[in-house]
Amino acid sequence: MCGIAGWVSFDSAFDDRSADAIESMTATMSRRGPDATGTFVRENVALGHRRLAVIDPAGGRQPMVATESGHEVALVYSGEMYNYTELRAELKARGRRFETRSDTEVLLLGYLEWGESIVERLNGMFAFAIWDQRQERLFLARDRFGIKPLYVYRIPSGIVFGSEPKAILAHPLADRTVTVDGLRELFAMTGQPGWSLWRDMDQVRPGTTLTVERTGIAPYTYWSLQTRQHTDDIPTTVQRVRGLLDDIVERQLVSDVPLCVLLSGGLDSSTLTGLAAATDAAKRQALRTFSVDFEDQEKTFVPDEIRDTPDAPFVRExxxxxxxxxxxxxxxxxxxxxxxxxxxxxxxxxxxxGLGDMDNSLYLLFRAIREQSTVALSGESADEIFGGYIWFHHPGSVNADNFPWLAFRSAFTADRFALLNHDLRAKLELDDFIADQYAVSRKAVEHLPGDDDREKRMRLISHQHLTRFLPMLLDRKDRASMAVGLEVRVPYCDHRLVDYVYNTPWSFKTFDGREKSLLREACGALVPQAVRDRVKSPYPTSQDPRYAASLAGQLSEILAHPDHPVFAIVDRQWAQAATEIPPDKMPGDVRAGLDRILDVYHWLDMYSPDLLV
Structure with a gap:
């Protein structure tokens, strides 16, 4: 895993202050990499690295530097490469010599052998930067789905980058300005590709590289979802899905540190648990699993529009x-x-x-896991790939001219903008922004000749989820886990599986009349019948009214300071009225609004942004 940071400036000669700056940037990500730190500073470039040691703890230190034709080539890298043993063997056959067992060295020598095309050979999750002194070039790359984050900030004659915005904000040339443009996506949740809250800061898009030279910055998309004709029948498709999952899980269990699986009792995580337990590595000792629950949730659980049952009984099975x-x-x-x-x-x-207890509980879960494990497998992207979300099957959401996760009416997606300051809400023009982003998302999808309207609609929805909704979830998972030094792997995000299942007809994905038909048929024998039959249930949230009461109490303290900057974003009257609702009668959208306001309050206090709204 790890965190990376750095910058290149072609019109500056770096000095001691540059060394201090890269150390400050790198230090902001100490939790991402608690095991080691390192920097590389030369005339026009500075690189920083924080390490979480997973593969070859003794040999994978970074920045890693190689000398080629008398010139230095330096790498900082975050992530895991699941096919590094095959690439290592290939590089050895081509005459490359290794000094470590690390995947980091495979990546560095692979770049020396194949240049920038190395990214097309990688199977894994990664974000990395390579300074190539031979061409005076900085090469940045991000994995196909954006599992590992990578942000960039343009400066005169160069670029600043980091795994997280906080690393870039620690650079002396970066400012902390937030404009209306940044706030739109924060509240709209369309999954706008490349979005960052901060002005002049962007994310490197998934499946993309950036080459930074004196002449400028050149992006290149090396991978994107491609539409192809699916020629396999259903039995062959099921067999292919199972074969891919067997291979994927086997690869992702490789680790030199303790590993576990996140288990929710749903089909996705239960399948991963069954697959992992069946491998030779896991058979030598009991596989470690973790689940999150809330006190008394099973006893007091009340079904709602998206959750029929609590998780605990299924976890036990x-x-x-x-x-x-x-x-x-x-x-x-x-x-x-x-x-x-x-x-x-x-x-x-x-x-x-603004995700409240869903974010807080995830962080606390990961903090508890980190006491016993350094690596965890998680079920992210199965719903996006196999069509598991309730709104994939809800006619009103499927047929709406809107993103399905926004069109579906639930406690969270009721009027999410009601809490906003009225003047700000008018400036944001959120309905127009969402409509524009939806139109952009439609243009990004390629359809096959002969596809009927139903197939076109479901391909669009699948594409939107894989390119917009999934990156939001992956960012949430990465940040919460890396904040406690835990590496979370996401087997369902293997591009081979996604490529294959994305192109299967929607009728295959629902051939048994239910969601996720292909996954259930391919791996259903690995899980209890109750889990096989269970309806999709999303990440849990607390139903304890004392949680809402606590939020209201904290917000009341903020309301005592009417001149606080939070009210440049939040409508004070809405906030006051929300605190007066009895906690056991508080609607879900109001509770979600309280969570959002408290997040904004603490964010303003911690980051002191310059709000240009």
Whole structure:
């Protein structure tokens, strides 16, 4: 894993102050890499690295430098390469000599051998930067789905980059300005590609590289979702899905440090658990699994529009069948609502995301896991690939001229903008922004000749989820996990699996009349019947009214200061009215609004942004 940072400036000669700056930038990500730190400073470039040691702890230190034709080539890298052993063997056959067992050295020597095309050979999650003194060139790359983050900020005659905005904001040339343009996506949640909250800062898009030279900055897309005719029948497709998953999980279990699986009791995570437990590596000892739960949630659970059942009974069935070494992390509302936890989450994400106890509980879960494991496997992207979300099957959401996750009516997607300051809301023009982004997303999709309207609609929805919704979830997972030094791997994001299943007809994905038909048929024998039959249930949220009461109490303290900058974003009257609603009667959208306001309050306090709104 790790965190990377750096910059190149072709009209500056770096000095001691440059060394101090790169150390400050790198230090902001100490939690991403608690095991080691290092910097590389030359005349026009500075690179920094924080390391979380997973593969070859003794040999994978960074920045890693090689000398080629008398010139230095330096690498800083975050992520994991799951096919590094094959690439290592190929490089050895081509005459390359290795000094370590690390995938870092495979990446560096692979670049020396194949140049920038190395990215097309990689299977994994990664963000890296290579300074090539031979051409005076900085090469930046990000994995196909944006599993690992990478941000850039343009400066005169160069660029500043980092795994997280906080690293860039520590650079003396970066300012902390936030404009209306940044705030639009924060509240709209369209998954705008390349978005950053901060002015003049962007994300390197998934599947993209940037080459930075004196002559300018050149982006290149080396991978994107491609539409192809699917020629396999259903039995062959099921067999192919199972074969890919067997190979993917086997690869992603490789680790020199303790590893576990996140288990929610749903089909996705239960399947990963069953696949992992069946490997030779796991058979030698009981597979470690973790789940999150809330105190008394099972006893007091009330079904809602997106959750029919609590997770705990299904988790128990999986661990009974698979015989895992299971750990239940039970959280109470006092921990979930604690301001120090919220500040840790806001600091991890660099934005006031407003997901409340869903973010806070994820952070606390990962913190508990990190006490026993350094690597975890998670089920992200199965719903996007196989069509699992409820709105994939809800006619009103499917047929709306809007992103399905926004069109679906739930407690979270009711009037999410009601809490905004009226003047700001008018400036944001959020409905127009969402409509524009939706139009852009439609143009990005290629259809096959002969596709009927239904197939075209479902391909569009699948594409939107894989290119817009999924990156938001992956960013959330990366930030929460790396904030405690935990590496989370996402097997379902293997590009081979995504490429294959994306192009299967929608009728295949629902051939048994239900969601995720292909995954259920391919791996259903690995899980209990109850899990196989379970309806999709999203990440859990607390139903304890004391959580809402705590939020209201904290907001009341803020309301006592009417001149606070938070009210440049938040409508004070809405906030006041929200605090007066009895906690056990508080609607879900209002509780979500309280969470968002508290996030904004702490974000303003921690980051002191210059708001140009």
């Amino acid at each position: 999986v661990i009974e069948l698979v015989k895992t070494n299971h750990h239940r992390v039970a959280l109470d509302q006092s921990a979930l609502s604690r301001p120090s936890v919220r500040r840790a989450v806001v600091g991890a994400r660099d934005i006031p995301a």
